[in-house]
Amino acid sequence: MTMTDAPVDIAQYLSTVYLTLPIPISIERLSGGEINYVYRVSFDKPIAEFAGAHSIVVKISLGTLASIPEVKFGLERQMIEARAMSLLTPTSTGLSLPLSFLNPYSHVVTPSLYHYSSQNNIIIMQDMGSHPDLQQFLLDRTTTNHDACTLGELLGNYLSHFHTFTKDNISKLRPYFTNNAARTLLQDIFYSDITSVISLSTLPTSQIAKLAEKARFFGIQGTLDQSSFTEVIKMGDLWPNAILIPQSRQELIILDWEFCDVGNPAIEVGHFITFLYLIANFPSSEKGTIEGMNNASIFMKKFLQTYIEKFVPKNAKAFWEDMQVMIGIDILIEAGKGRWCSIEPCMCEGECLLVEEEGTKKRKICVKKIVEVGIELLEGRKGVLEKVLCMDINIMN
Incomplete structure (x- = not known):
């Protein structure tokens, strides 16, 4: 498994959230993560908990900008991001919201939320893959x-x-x-x-x-x-x-x-x-x-x-x-x-x-x-x- 500079032990954390999850084959930090510490976690087989995908994305926040640690960015924003994914994507793990957004444009998508912990400041979400911006x-x-x-x-x-x-x-x-x-x-x-x-x-x-x-x-x-x-x-x-x-x-x-x-x-x-x-x-x-x-x-x-x-x-x-x-x-x-x-x-x-x-x-x-x-x-x-x-x-x- 690829070693990372993650602020938490991602493999261990995943094993506590998903008890039957296999050990990841790789954990790599994704480029462009100026706000959060962002990692792609890959497995050697499809994972039912993640809609049959072979990989997920894990976002970790420490209450600062990942690229400029001395600049604070309150943890409240991570909860709001999790709520946004719940609002926008019906397959997201539910955070309680008063209503859902019904998107008639199926060719515009946002990642599904699989897990959010306000205690650990971690989001686990759908890996949308690598594509041109x-x-x-x-x-x-x-x-x-x-x-x-x-x-x-x-x-x-x-x-x-x-x-x-x-x-x-x-x-x-x-x-x-x-x-x-x-x-x-x-x-x-x-x-x-x-x-x-x-x-x-x-x-x-x-x-x-x-x-x-x-x-x-x-x-x-x-x-x-x-x-x-x-x-x-x-x-x-x-x-x-x-x-x-x-x-x-x-x-x-x-x-x-x-x-x-x-x-x-x-x-x-x-x-x-x-x-x-x-x-x-x-x-x-x-x-x-x-x-x-x-x-x-x-x-x-x-x-x-x-x-x-x-x-x-x-x-x-x-x-x-x-x-x-x-x-x-x-x-x-x-x-x-x-x-x-x-x-x-x-x-x-x-x-x-x-x-x-x-x-x-x-x-x-x-x-x-x-x-x-x-x-x-x-x-x-x-x-x-x-x-x-x-x-x-x-x-x-």
Whole structure:
């Protein structure tokens, strides 16, 4: 059996939960587990307790970020992730909830929950396998425009249905999904972290402070206007890395619901749109292709058109305004990470805005164009959101 750096003896723990379970043949830590300690546990035969599967995934939380142990992330969020899997997947081991989500889109799936222990802070869940994530799928040279359009429509249908269902039942669901741990973490390391990026610009100090305060306030309120926004249950961290595309290219697997929370659907949609926009316009030089950028744009448009056709917010104008601010904040945060750059050589007029490229300390990339778009969105300038989305918002209201 493969040795691991797991904070608990996984094999021993499994043997106490499932008395007849055979000894695992391997336990491997999965990459990408920045929030939790995540492991794939494999067996040499199908296991009845796990619907005949040969493997499971075990998530362990210590109340901190696995990648940055000094950053706290309350254990409450693991219980909410377990509840989300119970809500979304009928085959999950039941946690008591007042109702279940009936998913009419069978090609969008979430993992089944097999076991959750609040005492040990461990989740045992269905292993969905190893598949390309959405960004890899969109940038794959074999992905067609039709593939991107079809899956964009599928996700738009699913998310609008989920948001509508939870909006209509929010009073019943709110006590089970209010995620204060996620809100605290996001406020501390996300909404309050844009000053350094905006400071790269030539804006006056007073304007930088004003925009930083706007972002901080937006994070606390979850909207620009609390009287106008709609409450739903959000997945909470919907971005391309949380969506896997199996080989059939007809399914979507949505993972990692620890940020699931009661909140504003414009934040959910805006957060997701941010990454599609960046893939479509500013992919890293090694990964970007014209075909992949076009796929991302097609996916984004079809997803958003489908979502807006089906989901009716309390106030459409407030929805778009909140989405614009969310995309602006997200773009600025991402600009500072050095993940994105223009596919063409830098053509800046005047001084560039340079940040270290992610994964290297030897090369810097210019993010001036990205920062400018983020600032314009955060400022609330008219016409900028339409340009980012490549569509007329008035037609969609």
